[in-house]
Structures are given as structure tokens and as C-alpha cells.
Amino acid sequence: MTVSRYSFVLAFLAATGAAHAQGLPPGVRLGMTADALQSALPVERVVRPQRLAGGLVGSWRTAPIAMAGLPFEPTFFFAGGELKRVAYLTVTDDPAQVPQLAAAFAELVQWGRAQFGHELGSSDPGSAYAAWSQGDADIYAQHTVDGRRATVRLVYKASQRKDGSAL
Template identity: 60%
Template sequence: MSAEELRAVLPAAERVQRPQRLSGGLAGSWRAAPVEMAGLLFEPTFFFAASELRRVEYVATAQATPDNGAAAFAALVRWGRGAFGNELASHDPGSAYAAWVSNDTDVYVQQQAGDPRRASVRLVYKARQLRDGSEL
């Protein structure tokens, strides 16, 4: 999907003044109105590389929640299990992570709760990139 196609689907999408940059040439150059999911308000950012949409991130701050977003994270994991099956998960004292693969897309949800002032929940869809072992 190109930026023009994104605007056709989401006419209210806005170009970001200072795009967030990620590896692989990804630039978070578009955003849309916040979306309520799992009791939190998530802000979507659309990342493009080579003029194609490659990643969509939904990020919600969770500082104001008593559980630092744990309930929202659990709800999104339940949703992911229903949509994609069992997850690959990891947990440590400051964060939790659950990931799925669906055809050509990687999906993951992440909770950051180690520092209550920066607590957040993130849902990410990204284009799957397979690599040959010789490229590693």
C-alpha cells in the first residue's frame, strides 16, 4: 500500500512533521486518529520504506492505569490467540511480549511496565521479512 492508497482508506490520516526512523529505511511518516482497544487509547503510526507501507504501530500510554497496562496487554493477547493461534511469548519483570505470524505478516503486542512513568502497550503489524541463513 502506498501513502496515496492509505489516504484513500483513511482520509483523516496526517503526515508526521518529524518521522520516527527505524532500521531498514522505515519512517513513521503518517498517523491517524487514536483508536480505543482493550480499554486504552492507541495512537496509530504508519511506517513506510521504499514508498510502501511496511509497519503499523498502535501505541498507548498506560501510566494512568493502576496495572500499568497489564489488563490491556492480557486482552490483546487473548484477541491474538483467537485471531492467530498460540503465541510465542516472553516475560521479564519490566515487560511482556507475545508474537504471532499470519501469512506474510508478523504481529506482536508488548507491554512496558518497568518504569511506571513510561508504562505503555504497543500492538504492531509488520511485513514479514525472511532471511537466508547466509545473510545473518
């Protein structure tokens, strides 16, 4: 996805009064089944699902959602029959739009601070990361720039707490 390719989505969302949401979509909660997700949202199967560690499979998606002034594509990841992760992603290959993605990341960090308090963060050349925990969920925002390509990602995932016996 490129930012310019989805400018029509932003216009549609603005015209319909769609929320400037960064949270989970209404009716969606970590731990729900794929059937429950399909009942809560108009989702479609991902043609080539992304596979992550721990058996996570990004098998469902929905229309882009406007956040921080940009269209973010939501992908829903399941493992063991339960929703374990929701990832919102926006990408550009246009160097002129890299500052717009940096500004979007900064806005997401400010939103996270207002929602969850001060973040655990890191910043290296070409990347920045901010993370929070709330209840049984971990939330993080990530910004990367690699040459001409820039991405911003916002992720909600089920917490994986370990006690001392697992160390």
C-alpha cells in the first residue's frame, strides 16, 4: 500500500464522519474467535497470510482506517483459534511522504501517552519504537525508514506474561 494510493479512502472516511480511532475497532477484542470477528466487522480473508512466530497467522483484514491523518490497513492475526494480534500498517515508497509518516508516528506516540501513560521507547537511525502495556494487552507503535520506503505500524497484541519458573 502507498499513502497516495489510498487518499480516496481518507476522503471517504472524512465524508462519512468515520472516527479517528487508534484503538481496536468496535466489537473487537483480543481472544475472540474468527467467527466472532466476522460477526463484528466486515472482514475479508488475506490472500497470502503473513506468518509470525508463535503460530500467528494474519488471515483477516478490513478496509483501511484513518489514523494520524493517514490510511492504516488493519490485519487480524490468529493463533490457536483466537485473535492474538491486530496490526495497523501504512507504507510509502515516496521519499516526499516520509516526513508525513514521521509526523503520524509522533501523533500515535502522543495518543499512546494520553491513553496509557509514558512509553518504553527506543530510537535508532532509521527506526523508532514506543510501547505500552494495559491489562492483558501490549500496544506498540513503530516507525521505520529504509532507503525510500517508510512504514508506521500500530499493534495490539495479547500479553505473554512469564513467571519466574519460565526463566
